[in-house]
Amino acid sequence: MIARRPFLQLALGAATLPLAAFGARAESFPSRPVTIIVPFAAGGPTDVLARIIAEYMRGTLGHPVVIENITGASGTVAGLRASRAAPDGYTITIGHWGTHCLNGAIYQLQYDVREFEPLALIASGPQLVIGRPELPAKDLKGLIGWLKANGDKATAGTAGPGTGAHVAGVFFQQLTQTNFSFVPYRGAGPALNDLMASHIDIMFDQASNSLPQVKSGTVKAYAVTAPSRLATAPEIPTVDEAGLPGLYIAYWHGIWAPKGTPGEIVAVLSKAVMAALDEPAVGKRFAELGQGIPPPDKQGPASLRSHQAAEVEKWWPIVKSANIKPE
Template sequence: MNPPRRWLLKAASVAALFAAFPASAQPYPSRPVTMIVPASAGGPTDAIARVMSERMTANLGGTVLVDNVAGAAGSIGVGKVARSAPDGYTLGIGQWSHYVLNGATYALQYDLLADFAPVALIVTGPLLIVSRKDLPANNLSELVAWLKANPDKATAGTGGIGTPGHISGIFFQRMTGTSFQFVPYRGTAPALRDLLAGQIDIMLDQASNVLPQLNAGAIKGFAVTAKERLASAPQVPTVAEAGLPDLLVSVWHGLWAPKGTPTDIIAKLNAAVVKSLGEAATKEKLAALGQDIPPADQLTPQALGAWQKAEIEKWWPIVKEAGIKAE
């Protein structure tokens, strides 16, 4: 016996209704979220991303996967985020270089402010001014004096043109009236190896990269570019204590989504970040990487947007005045 026509029409109407709104009935997230790291595995940004993805998986209620998309100082990975669907399933974690400095050194195919929706500032990490073990200076004042006595002879290793170590090195030169040669490497790991071998003289590098060698006594540490000493390296004075109070540099990390991502999804992602950063285990892991967690009022999407804009206004003129361009 065939079903009545009225029943068939009703069934068709219900089916059409569900077909018209397939996503709205599904809570977010209903499938894995990808967090793009615009750097290779094993580096500082990757290490922070691994900590956050693990805790956000627990606090977001869905799996957060890490995808390393390296190349062109991070601009390839950040570009992939910009071109992704604004549905909350592709996020970008990155640092000062990726979401600020690259805009001054690369001809980007995206706008660092207009094409992204800020989610949250995650951590701030100062740099450490370090040198080879046998360099004849024992504090920052002596290092500056030695550099002035040897103009253009000293060498500073960096992770490449336009990277944090390079830009902060130029900032250091401007503040101290010194002049030395920059030696670009394919990342800070090989630069650190040459510093250990005595092939280069100094580096300004992220704490997470140099702390093991510094605490082992294999290199010298002169100052940390922050207002407070690092808990993981309390023997190293701040730049203010060392005589250069304005040499404040932070390689901070944040989380972004593509422009147009719904505000309720941004709010849910932000809540997962904030909850993760409030956990004792997360704090311990990030502290071991030389990272500081910002105060609660700096963890909002609006705060990240304002901070990123302020950093662009501060650093782009410095980069452009130095004539730094990606090769």
């Protein structure tokens, strides 16, 4: 027994080496730039939010935070890339209600949108129910009445099957018992252009995208899909005030790491994101984009995980009951 003790001590010491080495790696993280995968083109709402956050994360992490735009299939191409990235904290991804909730019910994915490691819930922006400038309805109740009377010819623009505008329209139909046709476009921009030109009748659009047109009078705004009014457009009533309580739809954004990223590294990244959100300049820029930042106690990994789970529970049955399929 005595002769074996040095061997046993050596074996136990060797067994602790990987753990010690990992601890050292976690303490030195990051030692090089971190990449944020953005699932949409440069210049879009998600890309803009990512670049704002990245700018301030750099100061906390001490290394550059690089943006990588990977487009295609409503964010699923980027989702697959992010899911297959090494779980070492050097590749993370930003996403939203569509990419990390709706896509899981619409697409046959090679990954699970619920299995990423959450870092932080960073923002939430409601949609607007908007209409073409000549639409006769003066308020939301009037719009619902007009749609019921003109369901055979009324049209709603979307950024394609399964996108937020489409799913929001389906939810609206279910709540109001209306029936109108959806017209898919290659993006929200072309759809909004056709709404302004009165080629389509209505649209459910991110407030950050259509507020300038509402302000200029080139489209009508009937309601904001949130329980409170927008600070940047207080004249637009909420759906509750306009007579359709419960039509809550928000493009919330979060940041995730690949499944299996160590907890110590998740904590470092989460702290960097939340420090960026605490910057007054970030709050100001987000507000200008129609995005509200959650309070600090609602930003962390646990909050993002629970929020995503609640959204999946709410929206997946709606998507599946409507048999929404990608093109």
